[in-house]
Amino acid sequence: MKFLVHSLFILFVSTSFFAQVDRSIMPKPGKASIININESQVFTLANGLTVIVSENHKIPKVSFDLRMGSDPQLEGDLAGLSDLAGSMLLSGTKSRSKDQLDNEIDYIGANLNADKNSIFLSCLTKHIDKGLELMSDVLRNASFPQSEFDRIKKQNESALLSTKSDAASMAKNATVKINFPAHPFGEVMTEASLNAIKLIDIEKYFKTNFTPKGAYLSIVGDITKAEAEKLANNYFGSWSGPEVTQADLTGRNKNAGNRVIFVNKPGAVQSVIYLSFPIDIKPGDNNQIPLTVLNGIFGGGGFGTRLMHNLREDKAFTYGCYSRLNITENGSWLSAGGNFRNAVSDSAIAEILKELNIITTELVTDDELNLIKSSMNGDFSRSLESPQTIARFAYNIIKYNLDPTYYKTYLQRIEAITKEEVQQMAKKYFNVNNCNIIVVGNEEVVDKIKKFDADGKIEILDAFGDYKLQISPSDISKEELIERYLSVVTVTKSAKERAKKLKKVKTFIRITDLSSPTIPIPLKRTEYWIAPMTEASKMEGQGMVFQSSYFDGSNGFESNMQTGKKALSSEEIIVKKKSTGLFPEMYFAKNGVNYEVLGIENVDGKDCYVMKVTDETEENFAYFEKDTYLKVKTISIQKKGEEVQEASSIFSDFKEVNGLLFPHAISFSAGPMTISGKASKIAINEKIDLKEFQD
C-alpha cells in the first residue's frame, strides 16, 4: 500500500510538473553575485622597478609583463624606429644566437614576446627559472645582429608596399597624422624613413628606453608574493639604466570648422570613412566612465547602437558602422565610421554628422541607457575571469594615480550615471563642428564630399598620410617643353635638323627583359616600329606569348591569353593614328592631340614638368625632369565603367643608340602588380619581319 501511494504521488508530481512548464515568460535573474576583485600586491625594487603581483592558482602557469615608463618620442626622419626596434628585440643576445634563443624558449614550451615598449613571458610554473633567465638575458644583452636587421627591414618593405593598396591602413595613417600633428602618434613609417634607419639607431633606442626607472613588472598566475619578490630581485634587481625620457605630448589638431581629408585609392568601390577628432581626457578622469557610456550608445556597443541602427539596419549603407573611443595617457581621440559604397559616401557622412548632432542636443532614452549599463556591467564581470585583468587594474591605479577603490566602485559608478550626464559629455567632448572627415576612396566621390569642408578646400594626402605635393605653375609653354624634350632625346638643335635626322630612321626594335615579384617566371617584351606608323609588340615567357598587339597604320588588334584576340575599336584606331612616329610628341600639333602643361611637381625629390595628354580612351600624365627635360615617368588612367585603372611607368638609364637617346631601364606598376627590367637590345634600321603578327 505504501508503494502504491508513493508511485501515485510520483505520477501526480510528474504530470503536474509538465503542466506547469510556462515557457512564455523570460526567467527572472537570481540574486546578483557580489563581485570580488582580488587584491594585487605591489612593491618597488631599489633600481626603480615597480612590481605588481596578482596571484591565481587555477592553472600552473605564470606570466611576466615588463613595461617601460618612458613617453613616446618624436622620430622625425626615422619614423617607425621604435616599432622596428621592438621587432628586433628577440634577434639574439651576446651569448645566444637567435636560433639558440628560439630553441630554448620552445624547449620549455614558453612564450616570449617583445615590442617597442615591453617584454612578455609566460610559462609553466615549473619552468619559471629558465624562462626568466631567457627574458632577463634579452633585456640585458640583446645583440641586434646586422643580418637580422637586414631581414626585418626587408619584411617591413613588403609591408609598406601592401599599405599602398590597403584602404584601412591608409585611413589609419591619415587619421593619426591629422589628429596628432607634431606628436609621436602622428608619425608614420614610410619607405624613406625605413630606409634612413640604421642599426645604431636601434641600439640607441633600446639603451635609452629600456630602463628600470619608471618601469612596471606585472607578475600574474601561480606564484606567491614571497616567491615573486625573490625572483624579481634575482633577475631584475641589478638591472640599471638612465632616467625615463619625457616628451612634449601636447600636439593636437585644432580645427576651425570641419575639414575633409581625402586619400585617393584608384578603383575603389567602397570608401573608408572616419569622422575623427582628438579628445582632451586622460585615463582615470572622472569623466571617463560617463564618456564611455555615451560612446556605447552612439556607436561603441554591439548591434543596438545609434550608428548601427541608422546606417546598417535602416539605410543599409554598410555592413557595419561603429565609433571607437581611444583614451590613452599620451593622447585620446574618437573615430566613427566604416566602409560605405561609393554612391552613398556623402549620405553616410551626413548621417553620421546628424547622429553626432542629435546625441549632443537631445537626451538619450532610458532604454538606451539601461542597455549600455547592463552590457558594460557584463563586460566588466566577464573580464574578471582573466588574472591579467586584475594585474591591469593594479597597474592603472598606480600609473594613472587612480583612487584605490576605482575598480571596486566601478559598477556603482556606471549605475549612477544619468541621461543628463551623458548629454553633458557629448556637449563637452563631441566636436560636432570641428570634425576631421577622413575619406579613403575613389576620386569620383571627391566632388560630392567637398560640401562638408568648412572652407570648401579638400586636403589630399598620400597612403602614408603625407600631403600630396601641390603643383606650382610652369615657367615655359607646352610647345617649348616639347621642343626642349625633343632636342635632348634626338640630340639635335633645330626642328629642321631633327626632321632630317629622323627621316633616316626606318625601323626600331627594343627587347626588354622583365621580372616581377608576383610572377614566378622571367618575361621578355619585344617592341617593333616601322616608319611611318606600323607597330607591334609582344610579351612572352617560358615559350608562351602572353600578350601581343599590332597596328598597320589603319587596322590592328590586341591579344592576350585571358581574353583572346580583339580587333582595335574605332576609338583606339583614332588614338593610334594620332600617335605617329618614334617620338609622337613631334607630331602632337600636327595630329591635333589634346595636351597641356599642368605645372611643376616634385617627384621623388626632383622637380618635373607635368604634361597632361587626354585622348579618346584615357588620360596620360607625362613627367619631364626640369633640369634635363627627360621624360622620367608616365601615368595613365583608364576608366572602365565603375572601375578606374591606374598604371605608372618610370624610365631611367638613358643611353644613346645611333645618336638617339632611349631609356634602358623601366619599371611599370598597376595596382599591386609591379614589373621592372632592362633593355637587352635597342636597334635602329635592322630588318624587321612582322609575319608572326599578320596571319
Added chain:
Amino acid sequence: MKKLFLSIGIISVLGCLHAQKKIDFVEYDLPNGIHVILHEEHSTPIVAVSVLYHVGSKNEIPTRTGFAHFFEHLLFEGSQNIERGKYSEMVEKNGGELNANTSQDRTYYYEILPSNQLELGLWLESERMLHAKVDIKGIETQRSVVKEEKRQRVDNQPYGSFFTEMFKRVFITHPYNWAPIGSMEHLDAAQEEDYVNFYKNYYVPSNATLTVAGDMDMAQTKKWIDYYFSSMPKGQALNLYRDFLALDDDAFDKKYALSKTKFDAKNFLESSQLEAKKLIAKYASLPIEIKRTEKDKTQLNGVTKDIIYDNIQLPAIFMGYKFPEQTHPDSYALEFMNEVLSGGSSSRINKVIVEKKEMATFAFSFNYGLEDAGIGIFAAVAAQDISLDSIQFEFDKQIDLIKSSLISDDEFMKIRNKLENNMVETTTSIEGIAERLADNYVYYGSTNRVNTEKDLFMKVTKEDIQRVANQYLTQNARVILHYLPKEK
C-alpha cells in the same frame, strides 16, 4: 557574430588538449535523450551554457551545401516565445555574450552570462531546441548576411579559398568535399521544406549535448534543466508538436488523421482528449533516426596539381595529405610530428624556409582532424622572386628528413614540454572548458578524456613519429595548389 569554423587560428588550437588539474564534472541523460554535462567552478561569478548539435556540413545533401551554417544563423532569429531580433538582445541586455559556430561535424551554440542569469540561458537554449521560429524576412536577411560573410571571409580574403579548394580535391567521395560555408546558389535554392526537415531531423534532443560550466548551484541547475529540457517531447512526439504549430488544421489532419482541435493548444503534451493522448504516446515511442556519415577510409589517387588565380600580391603554395580521423590512435603521433615541423619559431619549417633561406614570408604546416577523416596541410607564402617549385622542393626535403631519420632527443623533449604547456592553456576560460567537455563526449564517447588525453600524447615515441610520417606523408598521393596573382 555566428562565425564559421574556418580560421587557421582555430584549426591550430590542437582541438583538445588538457590540463594538469583534473576537471570535475557530472553527466547524465534526460529521458528524451539530451546528454547533460555539468562542471561547477566558482572562481568568477559567470556561467557558460552551451548546446552542441551533432550536425555539420557533412550531413548536408550535395545540392544544399552551406545549409548547416545557414541554419545556425536562422536559429538566432527567435522562437515561439521570443520575438524576431530579441534573442541576442536578451543576452546582451543581461550582461552576457553569445555566439555559435558550425564545422563539418557539429553546430555549437553558447552563452556566457553573469551567474544569476543561468536560468535565462537555459530557457533561451530550450526555446531554440523546442520551437525555433523563422519567418520569410528572417530568412532573407540572414541569406544576405551569410553572403556578406562569405565575401568578407573567403572571396575578399587573400588565399581565403584555399580551404575550400583543398577539401574539394582531398575528399572526393565524402561530404567533406565541400566547406561549411557552402554554395550561395544552393542557399538561394533552399525551400521551406528544407528548413523544416533539417530542424526535424537534426535539432532534436537525442542529437544534443547540453553543457553548463561555471559558478552555479548544482541542485538548482539540475532542477532548471529538468524543467526546461526534460519536459520536451520524446522521440517523434516532438515533431508532432512542431507540426501542430506549423501546419494548418487541414494539413495536420491530412498528415495525422486527427484534427488539431483535439489537442490542448496551451498544453500540448497534456492534451486531455484520449485520441490526442494516444497519438502523442504513439509518436513518443517512435525514435528519431539520425543519419550518420561513414568514416572516409579511401586513399588519394596520385598527385593532383592545380593553379588558382586570386587577388593576391605574393604567390603561395598549399599541399594537402589525407590523414586519419581524429579518434584514430595515430592522430597523437601526427600532432607530435606537426609540432616538430611547425610548432614555434624554432621548428624546422620556420627555421629553414622562413629565416635561413628567406624563401617565404610565412611557412607552416597544420593538422586538421575531423570525425570521419583528417587532413595535413603544408602552406607557404613566397618571398619576392622565389618560385613555388623551389619552396615545394624545401618542403619535400623536410618531409624526407622526418621520414628517414628519428627526431633528436632534444626535439622530442621540446615537443613534449610544448604540448604540456598547450594543454594547460586551453583550460583558462569557462567557455573553453564547456566546449571541450562536449567535444570529448560527442567525438570520443568519453567526457573524461579531458583528464586523460595528456597520457595519450605522452605515450608517443620517436619511432611512432617516424612511422606515421612514412605512412601518411605520401609524396605520390597528395594535392598541390599554387596560388598566383590574377592578372589585372
